[in-house]
Amino acid sequence: MGLDILFKIAGVGILISVIHTALKQAGKEDMAQLCTLAGFAIVLLWVVQLLSQLFTTVQSVFKLF
Amino acid sequence: MWIKLIGCLLVIISSAWTGFSLAERYNKRPREIRQLIACIASLGSHIYYVSLPLAEALERASQIAEGPVRELFQQTALHIHTTGWLSAGQAFQKALGETSEKLALNKPEQEILLVLAAILGTVDQSEQQKQLELAMNELEKVHKEAIAARDQNVKMYRYLGVCVGLATAILLI
Numbered sequence: 001m002g003l004d005i006l007f008k009i010a011g012v013g014i015l016i017s018v019i020h021t022a023l024k025q026a027g028k029e030d031m032a033q034l035c036t037l038a039g040f041a042i043v044l045l046w047v048v049q050l051l052s053q054l055f056t057t058v059q060s061v062f063k064l065f
Numbered sequence: 066m067w068i069k070l071i072g073c074l075l076v077i078i079s080s081a082w083t084g085f086s087l088a089e090r091y092n093k094r095p096r097e098i099r100q101l102i103a104c105i106a107s108l109g110s111h112i113y114y115v116s117l118p119l120a121e122a123l124e125r126a127s128q129i130a131e132g133p134v135r136e137l138f139q140q141t142a143l144h145i146h147t148t149g150w151l152s153a154g155q156a157f158q159k160a161l162g163e164t165s166e167k168l169a170l171n172k173p174e175q176e177i178l179l180v181l182a183a184i185l186g187t188v189d190q191s192e193q194q195k196q197l198e199l200a201m202n203e204l205e206k207v208h209k210e211a212i213a214a215r216d217q218n219v220k221m222y223r224y225l226g227v228c229v230g231l232a233t234a235i236l237l238i
Contacts (some may be wrong), residue, residue: 008235015232019225026221042236 005050009043016040069238076237077230084226088219093169095211100130101174102204104138105181109197112190119153119186120145133167140164141182157182177203 016039023032058064104126111122120142127138140160144151151159158179161168165175181200185193 004238008238011235012232015228015235019228019232022221022224022228026217028221039232 005046009046012039012043073234073238076234077227080230080233081226084222084224084229087226088222090169091211091215091218091222094171095208095215097132097134097169098174098204098208098211100132100134101170101178102201102208104130104134105197105201105204108138109194112197113194116190133164133169137161137164137168152183153186154179154183157185174204174207177207 016036019039020032020036023029023035107129108122108126111117111125112119115122117125123138123142123145127135127142130138137160140163141153141157144156144159145153148156161175161178170178177200181196184196188196
């Protein structure tokens with residue numbers, strides 16, 4: 001794992017916020033919410049994978065099985 | 066590395082292009098409705114004051130428009146001219162079917178046009194004039210709506226196209 005996943009998450013965050021603003025200005029609040037939710041779900045998938053990596057690392061460091 | 070970069074660029078360019086072409090459609094719609102109104106007004110005067118046959122009146126009315134609207138009127142005139150068994154409404158329907166891919170018109174204005182075309186050539190001059198004015202009023206309303214839709218949507222589609230392209234590129238990397 002490197003820094004690139006962090007940059008990816010940051011990039012998705014910025015783009016989702018821009019899309020949210022564009023949709024909201026056009027009066028499509030529901031689509032804006034949906035879009036934010038989709039972005040959140042995608043980022044959550046990545047974060048969950050990272051978290052599982054963290055837990056396995058902790059397990060292997062302290063030899064908890 | 067290079068292949069990735071080129072692929073990302075292609076994704077971004079194509080989705081931005083999609084966004085821009087969708088926005089362009091919203092941009093074109095009010096312009097075409099305005100041309101339709103001008104054409105119908107001209108058609109009305111050609112029918113009422115010059116008393117031209119319908120095919121010729123359509124042909125002359127098409128001269129003040131340009132692009133797909135002109136083509137629509139010219140096709141209608143052509144169909145009336147060449148296929149004698151078609152009524153004006155049927156000819157118009159046929160022409161609309163042929164040019165609807167190039168036109169940026171939506172359902173409401175197409176229906177107004179079809180209703181108008183069904184009456185053209187079946188009643189007397191003053192009645193036709195009345196129907197043309199009615200259609201022009203309806204089109205005027207649709208024109209206002211189209212302008213409101215344009216102001217709302219053009220910017221949104223442009224932003225969305227570019228942003229969705231960038232987001233897809235980030236997701237794929």
